[in-house]
Amino acid sequence: MSEAIKTDVLIIGAGPCGLFAVFELGLLDIKAHLVDILDKIGGQCAELYPEKPIYDIPGIPFVTGHGLTEALLAQIKPFNPTFHLNEMVEKIEKIGDPGFRVTTDAGQVFECKVVVVSAGGGSFQPKRPPVPGIEAYEGTSVYYSVRRMEQFRDKNLLIVGGGDSALDWTLNLQPIARRVTLLHRRDDFRAAPHSVEQMRALVSAGKMDLKIGQVTGLEGEGGMLTGATVKGNDNAIARVSCDNLLPFFGLTMKLGPVANWGLSLQNNLVPVETSAFETSVPGIFAIGDINTYPGKLKLILCGFHEGALMAQKAYRYVYPDKRLVFQYTTSSSSLQKKLGVH
Numbered sequence: 001m002s003e004a005i006k007t008d009v010l011i012i013g014a015g016p017c018g019l020f021a022v023f024e025l026g027l028l029d030i031k032a033h034l035v036d037i038l039d040k041i042g043g044q045c046a047e048l049y050p051e052k053p054i055y056d057i058p059g060i061p062f063v064t065g066h067g068l069t070e071a072l073l074a075q076i077k078p079f080n081p082t083f084h085l086n087e088m089v090e091k092i093e094k095i096g097d098p099g100f101r102v103t104t105d106a107g108q109v110f111e112c113k114v115v116v117v118s119a120g121g122g123s124f125q126p127k128r129p130p131v132p133g134i135e136a137y138e139g140t141s142v143y144y145s146v147r148r149m150e151q152f153r154d155k156n157l158l159i160v161g162g163g164d165s166a167l168d169w170t171l172n173l174q175p176i177a178r179r180v181t182l183l184h185r186r187d188d189f190r191a192a193p194h195s196v197e198q199m200r201a202l203v204s205a206g207k208m209d210l211k212i213g214q215v216t217g218l219e220g221e222g223g224m225l226t227g228a229t230v231k232g233n234d235n236a237i238a239r240v241s242c243d244n245l246l247p248f249f250g251l252t253m254k255l256g257p258v259a260n261w262g263l264s265l266q267n268n269l270v271p272v273e274t275s276a277f278e279t280s281v282p283g284i285f286a287i288g289d290i291n292t293y294p295g296k297l298k299l300i301l302c303g304f305h306e307g308a309l310m311a312q313k314a315y316r317y318v319y320p321d322k323r324l325v326f327q328y329t330t331s332s333s334s335l336q337k338k339l340g341v342h
């Protein structure tokens with residue numbers, strides 16, 4: 001377990017609402033770290049619809065999911081937030097009044113005054129392929145994401161899928177793995193055409209293998225994989241020898257550990273009061289899609305508003321002895337200094 005990182009606020013979820021919360025907190029001199037289970041910033045906007053247009057962000061007639069994420073990142077740059085990607089917050093313990101110790105599945109510990117849960121629909125979790133007994137190999141031979149490429153050096157890898165993740169990891173791991181086999185159920189890929197071309201070039205050069213079919217069974221002992229049974233589209237059964245299986249079948253949203261944080265829940269959402277969007281636990285706030293209150297709309301603009309009000313109350317926890325003066329960014333030279341525009 002690594003040394004605890006001390007911060008004013010720990011934000012769980014780097015979707016649009018978590019990102020804008022950094023801005024509102026930053027204007028009030030409150031520092032934030034963000035944790036997200038995804039390997040990228042932007043939540044649903046980045047994972048589910050990066051290229052789709054959004055038409056209802058106030059003052060921005062049209063922006064894509066990716067474009068909004070980039071714009072929010074530019075807006076919060078002056079506050080220099082730290083992102084911890086590929087990590088899932090598992091545990092929140094109360095250590096003060098308020099004060100919290102937050103632990104991720106990677107063993108990272110944070111100590112903070114305030115927690116902001118902006119976890120959207122919950123954590124994005126990998127879809128498990130329907131292979132009997134696969135659970136027995138998860139975390140030892142079967143991995144749904146790549147946290148450390150080195151782990152796969154000199155290994156015999158079977159990568160399954162036809163999207164960008166499967167193709168990107170095929171191309172990234174091929175140079176360091178002993179052998180890579182890419183398996184997809186048809187000879188047609190959803191991934192970026194350029195990646196598909198690169199993969200086909202490697203296959204033609206004999207540097208990796210491409211198979212068409214589906215995994216139907218796994219072989220191995222004590223969680224250590226030795227091979228997989230693959231059924232081809234012609235129903236022929238073949239054995240592919242491998243030490244590691246990396247299935248990339250997309251992600252699904254599950255509430256995940258939010259349910260274990262001692263917060264009241266209502267239909268898998270976190271009820272909040274509407275003056276500051278604080279939960280049943282003082283010092284823990286919930287903003288964006290994860291919260292519920294009378295009249296709630298799951299819209300990005302609502303999450304932005306919730307972040308602004310949350311920050312005002314968070315200030316009282318972070319600076320209990322200071323008085324908060326309301327200021328406009330247009331006219332306050334002190335806010336402009338913080339934004340680096342004065």
Ligand code: FAD
Nearest residue numbers: 013015016017036037043044089119120122123288289300
């Ligand atoms: P999210 O964007 O869901 O981000 C939450 C993040 O928290 C995720 O990245 C997740 O991985 C992370 N997380 C969850 N649990 C944990 C944990 N335990 N540890 C670490 N990380 C965790 N809204 C609009 O306003 N206008 C639109 O036009 C619009 N179009 C949409 C189109 C589509 C196809 C979809 C799917 C949604 C659309 N929405 C739209 C809804 C909008 O995307 C959501 O309201 C918005 O993303 C919510 O933001 P958020 O920050 O609350 O959560």
